[in-house]
Every structure is written in structure tokens, then in C-alpha cells.
Amino acid sequence: MRCLSLICLLIISLSAHSAKLPGCSGREAIGDRGVIVERASGSVVIVNSTSQELLCRVEGLGDLSHASMVFSRDEQYAYIFGRDGGLSKVDVLNGRLENRIIQAGNAIGGAISQDGQIIAVSNYEPGGVRLFTADTLTALATIEAKTDAFPEGAKVVGLTDAPENQIIFSLYNAGEIWQASLDNPKKPEIKKYLNIGSLPYDALIAPDGRYYMAGLFGEDGIAKLDLWYPEKGVEKILGDYGKGDKKLPVYKMPHLEGWTFAGDLVFLPAIGHHEVLAIKTTNWELSSRIPLLGQPVFTMARPDARQIWVNFAFPNNKWLQVIDTKSASVIKKLEAGPGVMHMEFTPRGEHIWVSVRDENKVKIYDTRTFELLKVLNVESPSGIFFTARAHKIGL
């Protein structure tokens, strides 16, 4: 009887879900779809960025705090990296969980290889990187991030794909950057850059895959690797980038995936300070500091590089500011709502989707008029990922 009630409850809950959302039929083109993480409930919603609708929900994905994802080259599958070491393969076309494994105790992001055949996950506990087949999530290899100082294996952060079927990542406690060729994924070939700086905590790769840059937590500055000239090794730039002398409390470390290349400038969220730094990529020196209302978290460039949208750490996390890249100054301040977590532009930049966690809303703005176009109900939304990322280097 109790069992029957449970089944009834389950049926009610399932039909409630299907009644609420129109569903993912499996007979549609999905080039304009997106996946939004619902961090509190371990689920994602699949959305259509043209109709601006929620289509369906996929549940049972574990701990999705700080979750990110990458897409298969046909855009059908999202590979979702959970904080709990879970790796979930979600079918974005049909709206269902295709496969799920727990691959480590504590993980922090991943990548898909250029050929689309390998999923790489970077782990905290145990450290290192694990490689899986994109098809069946079968384990291919483990890259143990062992060094003399860290014989148990270092924590791995800042993992990204790179051109020519490579991945690059940083060893947090060991202060190294490793570059791995996946041509033989069962035995990846590793090139190591030692002593790159103290405690690289996150990293990014430029949109064309040329520069890999890791932010340092243990000292000021940024470790930069030019993949066109790997023989030059890792170079330290921006010696004054970091917490600096003032030692302000850092409420939230900025996300380096959010570094933004626009023209010959790269815009970096300052650490702890209320500003974004504009850096000239010709000489990697500071061009200007743009004052902001709080500590920036993500700085995202509109695809035409004319605007940078910035969100903020607590206690300013209800605001957005928009920087005009031409004048390198703030041109707009928007109150999006409590707990702005992430932003994603539509691929050609006309709209931006903003997740407002504490209001359980995703808000869609016109990037030209700043008009609020639509509000969607999403439970504790965090990361927003459109399927067009499938075709980009480093996303």
C-alpha cells in the first residue's frame, strides 16, 4: 500500500513535470537550444533560445554546485561535470539522462577533445585528470598529477581543450601547467611546465586557442603560456594583478573562463578590487582600470566584442554592469535581482540570458536596448550553456 502510494506520487510528480513543460520531442533541430543548471535540485532544464521557452527538465544529476558542461559536436549531448565527481551525459534532443558515472570524489570541470571523442575531467580528490570515451563514458586513462612534492597527486584546475586534440590544465598545489596530446588517449603524451607560479587556481584559453593563462592565488600576476611558442615556456605577466597590497577580503574568486578578448584588449576581473582591468594583448601591459560597483565575478564579451557584461560577488550580487569596449567605461547598470550567478549571450549576441538564483528566475535582456524581454521560472539557476558552444575552442 505504501509502495502503491509512492508509485502514485511518482506518477503525479512525473505528470506534473510533463504538464508544466512542453517537452523535448526528438524531432526538432536543436541549434538554438540551451541547458540551464538547477544547482539546488540536481537537475537541468533544456530551453529554446528562439521561442524563449523551457522545454523539459532532466533530473538525478547529483551535486551541481559549480557545475559546468561541454557539448558533443552534433550538439545532441551535454556532458555535465558535477562537484561530487559525477559525469552525466544528457541527451539535449530527447531530454533524458543517457548515462551517468561517479568518476572521482570531488571534481571541478572538464573538456571535450577537438575530435569529439574524449571527455576529460579535472579532479580535486583524488587529483589528476581522467579520460573517458564520449560515446559510452568508458574510462580510457588517468593522468595522475604526481610530482616530487605531491607524490599523492596534485589538485587539477583550469582544464581546457586546445587545438590539435590537446588538453591543458594547471596543478593547483604543485604550481605546474601540463599539456597533454590525446592522439593516443589510452597513453596521453604529456609536456610539463614547472614552477609557473604559486597556486594557479583557475585558467582560460583564448578563443583561438593560442594563449593559456592561469591566475595565481599564492602571489600576484598571471602565468601565460603561448601555445604558438611553447619552447618559450610559461611567462609571468601583470605582476600587479592579484590581491595586491591592500589585501581586501575576496568574497568570491573571479571565474577565469570569463576573461574576455575584445579587439586587442583582454578584460580581466580584478581579484578583490572593484574594477575590471583592460590589458593590451600586444605587450600584455595594463591599458586601463575600469571602476565598478563591486568585486567582479564573470566578465563576458558580447560576440561582436562591443560590450562586456559583468556580475558581482556578495554583497553586490544583484547588479549587472555593462562596459562599452570602445570607451572602456561603464554605460549601464541593471538590477537583475538577488544572486546573479551566470550569463550567456545568444550566439550572435542580440540577447543575454541571466540566472538570478535567489529569485528562481532566468531573465532575458536585449543587449542593445537593455529591455527585459522575458522571465523564466527556473529553480536556483546557475550556469547557462547554449549548444552553439559545441563548435568553439575552449568552451
Added chain:
Amino acid sequence: MRCLSLICLLIISLSAHSAKLPGCSGREAIGDRGVIVERASGSVVIVNSTSQELLCRVEGLGDLSHASMVFSRDEQYAYIFGRDGGLSKVDVLNGRLENRIIQAGNAIGGAISQDGQIIAVSNYEPGGVRLFTADTLTALATIEAKTDAFPEGAKVVGLTDAPENQIIFSLYNAGEIWQASLDNPKKPEIKKYLNIGSLPYDALIAPDGRYYMAGLFGEDGIAKLDLWYPEKGVEKILGDYGKGDKKLPVYKMPHLEGWTFAGDLVFLPAIGHHEVLAIKTTNWELSSRIPLLGQPVFTMARPDARQIWVNFAFPNNKWLQVIDTKSASVIKKLEAGPGVMHMEFTPRGEHIWVSVRDENKVKIYDTRTFELLKVLNVESPSGIFFTARAHKIGL
């Protein structure tokens, strides 16, 4: 009886086509599909760039010489611009012709607006630009390219989309560039740049939508419009770019869609000369001339900007050369076969697809090893277009 025979023939021919190719089922993700123009037969084949297979063929598209296409934002539809003024809407998911109109007597390319709702076509005969709904190909407006000197309307070339829901195009015989906002598509708002140079014959827009540049046929040099500073008007750069003093016979005008931005250089096919020019985008001056084996037609950058692939005009049109952007020198020469027409990289750059018209083949190469991976049978192939273009500015 004769009618019945014809029907039988038709059935045989149709089943032959379906027997040959696996088909487009309508139940698959199509983020890795592409459409290849078969110029002689007025048809296209739809391909899968992961399995490297032909999937299905769509016929009845009219004169497809010099045909190009753009994609809807969900990637489902290709809008194909034929030389005969035909505008065809092909369903890439289900592999069928969805709609087709003859919108002018003689046309030369088109664009899709940033919001995905408007298709624009540039015409020779009569001149001007026509706008249609992407949904049903219903006429919205005609922009008559009339000037004092050309009261009948000028021929329009170099039409491209631009950020903020605009299109930009050049008036060939009138020597003007027009910029149109499509916010009110029934009454587009036009900004005109006059006296931009003699006979702009083709144009391109930079990948971020900032620079619009038109090549001139009537004089040397390039007309450059910086859309970040439209108030500065059109500027003439590269006074020595063009046919020059030698007046070599020009076997085929290069395609300016093929201009290639890589780092702070743009690579332009020289007109008539056997070279590609590398131009610094910081000052728009010549950086170097790269000697080649023939007159270049397309110069295409691998998505990571590490290589430029070049094809050639008759009589050198069986060759490809690959330029290394780091050293600005040729690193590879490949004999692809007679009549190389076009090239398209997979979105993350690991492969390149090459159409070899006179051999009725499309050849797929690994861009790192230059290995020939696969040969597909396609009838008189010309343009190759992957669906990932849906998400790019100016493609």
C-alpha cells in the same frame, strides 16, 4: 502511355536516389551537418561531418553556379541564393525542399538578420536588395539601390549581416556602401556612404562585425568602413592593392568572403598576382607578401588561425597551398585534383573539406597531418557550408 513511362522513370530515378544515400531521418541532432552545392545539377547534398557520409540529396534548386547559403538559428533551414534569382529554403533535418521563390532575374548572395527573422538577397537584375520573412519567404520590402547616376538602380554586391540587426552592402556601378537597419523590416532605415571608390565588386565583414571592407575593381585599394566609428566614414586603404601596374590578366576575381583574420594580421588574396598579402590590422599597412604558385581565389583560416589554406584560379586550380601564419610562409602544397572550387573547415578545425568539381569529388583532409581521410562522390561540387555557420556574424 508516354505519361506512364515518365512516371515510371521518375519513380525509378527517385528510388535510385533513395537507395544510394542513407537519408535524412528527421530524428537526429544536426549540429555536425553540412550542405554541399552540386552546381551542374541544381541540387545539394546534405552531409554529416562526423561520420563523413552523404545523407541525402535535395533537387530542383535551379541555377546554382556561384550559389551561397545561410542558416536559420536552429540550423534546420539553409537559405540558398541561386544565380538565377532563386531563393530556396531547404530543410537540413528532413532533407527536403521546403519553399522556393524566384525573387529577381539575377542575384548574387544574401544574408540572414541577427534575429533570424529576415532573409536579404542582393540582386544584379534588377539591382537592389529584397527582404523576405525567413518563415514563409514572404516579401517584406525592396531596397531600390537608386542613385542620381543610376536612376534604374545599381547592382548590389558584398551583402552581409552586421551586429544590431543590420545589413551592409555595396553598389557596384554607383560606388557606394549602404548600411540598413532592419528593426522595421518593411521600412528599413538606410545610411549611405557615397564616393567610396570605383566599382566595389565584393566585400566582407570581420568575424566580430567591426570592419566592412570592399575590394575595388575600377581602381587599386580597398574601401574600409569601421562600424565602431561610422562617423569617420569610409576610408581607402592599401593603395597598392589591386591589379596594379603590371595589369596581369585576372583569371578569376578572388572571393572576399575568404579574407582571413589571424591574430593582428589579415590575409588577402592578391588580384591577378601570385601572392597573398599579410596586412597589419593595427595600421592597415602591408606586413609581407607571400609568394604562391598561382592566382589565389579563397584564403581560409583554420579556426585556430594557425594555418591559411589557399586555392587557385585556372590554370592552377588543381592545387592547394597551406600558409603557416606564424612564419607567414607556405608550408605545404597539395594536389587536390582538377577544379578545386571551395573549402570548409570543421568548426573546431581538425579537418578541411575540399570540393574538386571536375573530378566530382569532395575530399576530406586532416589539417595537422595533411592526410587524405576520405573521398565522397558529389556531382560537380562547389560551395560547402556547415551548419555551425548559423551562429556566426557575417557567414
